[in-house]
Amino acid sequence: MGVITVQNDAQFQSQLSTNAAKLVVVDFTATWCGPCLRMSPIFDQLSQKYNKAVFLKVDVDICQDTAAAQGVSSMPTFIFYRNRAKLDRITGADPQGLENKIRQYYGSGLEEENGADDATTPPGHMDLHPFIILNESEAKNNNQPLEQCLTAGEGYMMSGCDNQLIIALTFSQAVKIHSIRFKAPPVNGPKTVKLFINQPHTLDFDEATDNVATQILEIEQKDLAAGNPVNLRFVKFQNVQNIQIFVQDNQDGSDETRIDHLQLFGSPIVTTNMNDFKRVAGKKGEVHY
Numbered sequence: 001m002g003v004i005t006v007q008n009d010a011q012f013q014s015q016l017s018t019n020a021a022k023l024v025v026v027d028f029t030a031t032w033c034g035p036c037l038r039m040s041p042i043f044d045q046l047s048q049k050y051n052k053a054v055f056l057k058v059d060v061d062i063c064q065d066t067a068a069a070q071g072v073s074s075m076p077t078f079i080f081y082r083n084r085a086k087l088d089r090i091t092g093a094d095p096q097g098l099e100n101k102i103r104q105y106y107g108s109g110l111e112e113e114n115g116a117d118d119a120t121t122p123p124g125h126m127d128l129h130p131f132i133i134l135n136e137s138e139a140k141n142n143n144q145p146l147e148q149c150l151t152a153g154e155g156y157m158m159s160g161c162d163n164q165l166i167i168a169l170t171f172s173q174a175v176k177i178h179s180i181r182f183k184a185p186p187v188n189g190p191k192t193v194k195l196f197i198n199q200p201h202t203l204d205f206d207e208a209t210d211n212v213a214t215q216i217l218e219i220e221q222k223d224l225a226a227g228n229p230v231n232l233r234f235v236k237f238q239n240v241q242n243i244q245i246f247v248q249d250n251q252d253g254s255d256e257t258r259i260d261h262l263q264l265f266g267s268p269i270v271t272t273n274m275n276d277f278k279r280v281a282g283k284k285g286e287v288h289y
Contacts, residue, residue: 003027003047003055009066015056016084021126023053023105024081028067030060033075035093042095050102080105085173085268087130105130122229125178125265128171136170138202149259159257163188165247167262168202174269177237179229180245183261186221190257192248193217195232197240208246221251229265239269 006012016024027043029036040057047055060067060075070079070086078098080087087105090097121127129150139146141160146167148155159165182190194213196203203211214236223230237243243264250257 003044003057006056006058006063006066009063012056012058012063012066015054016081019054020083021124022082023050023087023102024056025053025102026056026058026070026079026081028058028060028070028072028075028077028079030075036076039076039093039095039098042098046099046102050106053102053106082130083126083267122179122231122265125267128175128177128264128266128268131171131173131175131268133170133172138168140166140168140202140205149262152261156258156260157262158259159247159255162255163247163250163253163257164205165190165245165257165259166203166205166208167245167247168199168242169245169264170242171240174239174241175266176234176269177232177240177243177264177266178234179231179265180217181227181229181261181263181265182219182224182259183227183263184224184257184259186225187252188250188254188256188258189221189224190219190247190259191251193219194246194248196244196246197237198242199244203244203246205246208244209248213246219251224251227261229263237266240266 004015006015025046027036027039029040043055043057047053058066060072072079074091076093077089077091078101079089080101082105088101090101132150134147134150137146139157141162141164143158143160144156146157149157157165180193180195182193184190193216194208195215195217196208196211197214215233217230219230222228245262247257247259
């Protein structure tokens with residue numbers, strides 16, 4: 001696809017809306033900016049390498065309202081979006097830093113490069129992994145690090161002294177959760193799963209057993225083997241700051257529960273819209289940085 005040059009503020013909003021399910025990387029640039037000119041061919045190359053993402057170039061002199069609304073004060077600034085929500089930003093001429101950020105948020109496209117199957121993503125939703133704050137999340141009774149089951153690959157997470165697990169995930173912003181996906185062996189993958197949202201602390205196992213859950217799931221073996229998403233009661237998961245996943249037992253009753261890949265699908269609540277665009281003080285045609 002290559003880099004799309006945005007001609008006006010309305011086109012910027014249109015591109016975010018049209019490509020909501022994809023990673024959108026935006027280069028806020030200016031013709032008079034030396035570092036911007038040095039980064040321009042690198043940005044073009046990255047757009048070809050990561051061609052499942054959308055790359056936009058926004059001239060801050062042409063799209064002044066967009067630059068102001070997005071908080072751009074120096075160039076080049078690169079901002080990353082998915083589902084019209086900001087994921088991250090990086091400022092300055094740093095080719096390696098830019099590519100590292102792209103790889104971090106590339107999502108399904110990068111997984112496909114590594115051989116993972118992303119065909120199960122529910123239409124209109126996205127993998128919420130980019131919004132998980134790993135250093136504020138934790139697992140209990142696990143023998144392997146939590147992050148090993150949050151990404152596709154060779155890693156997995158196994159329970160410790162028995163088949164129960166608690167996985168507590170914190171999000172960087174409020175999200176809506178549509179469905180959950182466990183990729184696991186059908187023999188000892190999760191079976192009964194209790195979900196709790198917006199808890200003030202990570203539950204212990206007695207609390208997780210006794211407390212009323214937001215929803216209780218009975219995971220079927222066929223869904224574990226195929227990695228099919230299991231739909232949640234969407235109306236109950238509309239403003240989620242954190243979620244705790246209590247695996248109460250597994251399919252065969254053995255002492256070890258294994259999870260190869262855990263995914264949550266949905267969307268962030270915060271979006272960008274034209275109502276956010278407020279002209280800064282001054283006359284039209286003046287540039288403010």
